[in-house]
Amino acid sequence: MATPAAAQERPSYGTGGRRSRFRPGWSLMQYGLLTFFLLVFLVPFIWIWSSAFKESREIARDPFGLPATLRWDNLQEAWTTGQFDRYMGNTVIYCAAIVTGVVVLSCMAGYALALLPLPARGPILVVFLLGLMVPFQSVMIPIYYFLQDLNLLGTYWAFIIPGIALRLSFGIFLMRGFFRGLPPELADAARLDGANEWQTFRQVMLPLSVPGIATLVVLQFINTWNAFLMPLVFVQRDELRPVALGTLFFFGRFTADRGLIAAGVTISMLPMIVIFLLLQRRFIEGITAGALKS
Amino acid sequence: MAQLVTQPRSGARYGVGRHWSRYRAGYLFLAPSVILYAMFMIYPFFQSIYLSFTDWNGVGEIGDFVGLQNYREMIRDDLLWQSLGHNAIWVVLGTIGPLILGLALAMLLWRQPKGFTLFRTVYFLPQVLSPVIIAIVWGWVYNPVFGLLNEGLDAIGLETISRGWLGDSSTALYAVLVAAIWAETGFVFVVFLAGLQSVSRDLLEAATLDGANAWQRLKDVTIPQLSNVITVITALLLIGGFSVFDIIFVMTGGGPNHSTEVIATYTYTEAFVQNRAGYSATLSLILTVISLVASVVFIRFRERGAQ
Missing domain, CATH: 1.10.3720.10 (MetI-like)
Incomplete structure (x- = not known):
């Protein structure tokens, strides 16, 4: 009951940082809980990773122990029979194309909607925003037949083009918000100096929006790398599959061989884990910003 | 040229040329996104609505127009x-x-x-x-x-x-x-x-x-x-x-x-x-309606929270 009063009396939003009194009991319980959840999140992965290094007999005999010796046979076999080299290559192509496309188009359109004179700016924005609320399922059937008519179904474009188009709503919204936060006087100054609109955008405003672009790149990269339903529907040929989809078909083909499956899954998640560990802060900041600004 | 955008709207005549020179940059920046979005979002969405009134099976010519039949089936679909x-x-x-x-x-x-x-x-x-x-x-x-x-x-x-x-x-x-x-x-x-x-x-x-x-x-x-x-x-x-x-x-x-x-x-x-492309399109529209309602409720809540 005393708290609302306290809230009114002390509206100061201090940065805090003061540590409260050391309480060993609490600290012990805190670390107990933290470790418990650490195991909850980690044990399934460790189980898979260690199975990847075991022979089938060893898995059958001791399914949960750590491998006696690290055997790379499973990993090697999974890499070649599972065609993971091809799937990884495809995924890199898809990520490069879709992330670039989304970022370039979203920056241009977001900039126009934020800072350039446009008739009917409001309605245009609303039409793009409505796209955020339309689930992929509502457009996938017509897009599928549209791609078929364009003869694109057996090509990389079948995932790249809709992959860009369906993420524009989010990208434009994010970048427009970012450009609106920049002082428009900067653009005016550049124009007075004789820069045309493209130069103003490219050389003055775009460099200032790097933090926004970083958020967009991170989100689109994770989304594209892990995309499942869109390539499942639009990517028909095995040799064009991205790695998430390839992993599923690999899993379906070798269900009985546990060592091989574990190896395939391990290979499949490895690049993302490495990238995540290297760029952790960017990833977490990107995801947080993406959530809180949308 | 470069300053046209910031130039105040003076002259009395407001023709196509003026319109174009004032808004050209905006249009050009927006055009690629609008074209892609129209082709792969807006057009398919309306196509879905149209399909929901047909019994198309996904092969060949789009099937017969069946009116509200899919919607009637949907209501009875356990x-x-x-x-x-x-x-x-x-x-x-x-x-x-x-x-x-x-x-x-x-x-x-x-x-x-x-x-x-x-x-x-x-x-x-x-x-x-x-x-x-x-x-x-x-x-x-x-x-x-x-x-x-x-x-x-x-x-x-x-x-x-x-x-x-x-x-x-x-x-x-x-x-x-x-x-x-x-x-x-x-x-x-x-x-x-x-x-x-x-x-x-x-x-x-x-x-x-x-x-x-x-x-x-x-x-x-x-x-x-x-x-x-x-x-x-x-x-x-x-x-x-x-x-x-x-x-x-x-x-x-x-x-x-x-x-x-x-x-x-x-x-x-x-x-x-x-x-069953036709019926499936009908189902997907239900999903859209639910998402729209959820989003609108959310926006309302947020506005109330902001006040």
């Missing part, structure tokens, strides 16, 4: 209502679960204790992995023959509970849901962690001095200051929950006996397995 029921369970538990777990983990790491980065990295890890991987890993956990869960239950003497979690109609939905909550918690956790940075510690200390216990501090001081973050997370989880597809499709494919069927898996099956 499987649809069953799927929507599963969506409802999914949305409620799949929102509350990550909210509570994510907030708890964020509170535990609020003051950045030793090992902060390690804990944060591990909790967040499932978020960067594909749902396919999450689904395969959890499929193993639930495996009736060698799964981690059954072995664990056996080890602590609860072998009577162990079963084929995904093969049993009564547990399959909840088993998949647990995997989804496990995967989603990391996201909610980092957003809460960011939100907690703006929660005033002075207020909390004042509340402590006034004799508020831990639960009262959480309920009356911390959570009210997080209300914006909670609204955002809830909205994202709700909208994601209605259109959930990946993890269910990989783990159970909607089975056994439709016990994990949700509207998205049902739509997929109708479209690409049954080849």
Whole structure:
């Protein structure tokens, strides 16, 4: 009951940082809980990773122990029979194309909607925003037949083009918000100096929006790398599959061989884990910003 | 040339030429996005609406116009209502679960204790992995023959509970849901962690001095200051929950006996397995309507919160 009063009396939003009194009991319980959840999140992965290094007999005999010796046979076999080299290559192509496309188009359109004179700016924005609320399922059937008519179904474009188009709503919204936060006087100054609109955008405003672009790149990269339903529907040929989809078909083909499956899954998640560990802060900041600004 | 954009609108005549020179830059910047968006979003969306009035089977010429027949069938379609029921369970538990777990983990790491980065990295890890991987890993956990869960239950003497979690109609939905909550918690956790940075510690200390216990501090001081973050997370989880597809499709494919069927898996099956493009389009529009309503309710809430 005393708290609302306290809230009114002390509206100061201090940065805090003061540590409260050391309480060993609490600290012990805190670390107990933290470790418990650490195991909850980690044990399934460790189980898979260690199975990847075991022979089938060893898995059958001791399914949960750590491998006696690290055997790379499973990993090697999974890499070649599972065609993971091809799937990884495809995924890199898809990520490069879709992330670039989304970022370039979203920056241009977001900039126009934020800072350039446009008739009917409001309605245009609303039409793009409505796209955020339309689930992929509502457009996938017509897009599928549209791609078929364009003869694109057996090509990389079948995932790249809709992959860009369906993420524009989010990208434009994010970048427009970012450009609106920049002082428009900067653009005016550049124009007075004789820069045309493209130069103003490219050389003055775009460099200032790097933090926004970083958020967009991170989100689109994770989304594209892990995309499942869109390539499942639009990517028909095995040799064009991205790695998430390839992993599923690999899993379906070798269900009985546990060592091989574990190896395939391990290979499949490895690049993302490495990238995540290297760029952790960017990833977490990107995801947080993406959530809180949308 | 370069200054036309900033030039005040003087002359009396306002023709096409003037219009073009004033807005040219804006149009050109917007054009590629508008073209792509119109071709692959707006046009397909209206095409979906049109298809929902046909009995097209996905092959050849678009089928006959059948009026409201698909919609009538939909209302009588038990499987649809069953799927929507599963969506409802999914949305409620799949929102509350990550909210509570994510907030708890964020509170535990609020003051950045030793090992902060390690804990944060591990909790967040499932978020960067594909749902396919999450689904395969959890499929193993639930495996009736060698799964981690059954072995664990056996080890602590609860072998009577162990079963084929995904093969049993009564547990399959909840088993998949647990995997989804496990995967989603990391996201909610980092957003809460960011939100907690703006929660005033002075207020909390004042509340402590006034004799508020831990639960009262959480309920009356911390959570009210997080209300914006909670609204955002809830909205994202709700909208994601209605259109959930990946993890269910990989783990159970909607089975056994439709016990994990949700509207998205049902739509997929109708479209690409049954080849009923017309009816599937109708189902997908229901999903759109639900998403729209959820978004509008969310925006309302947010506006009310902002006032």
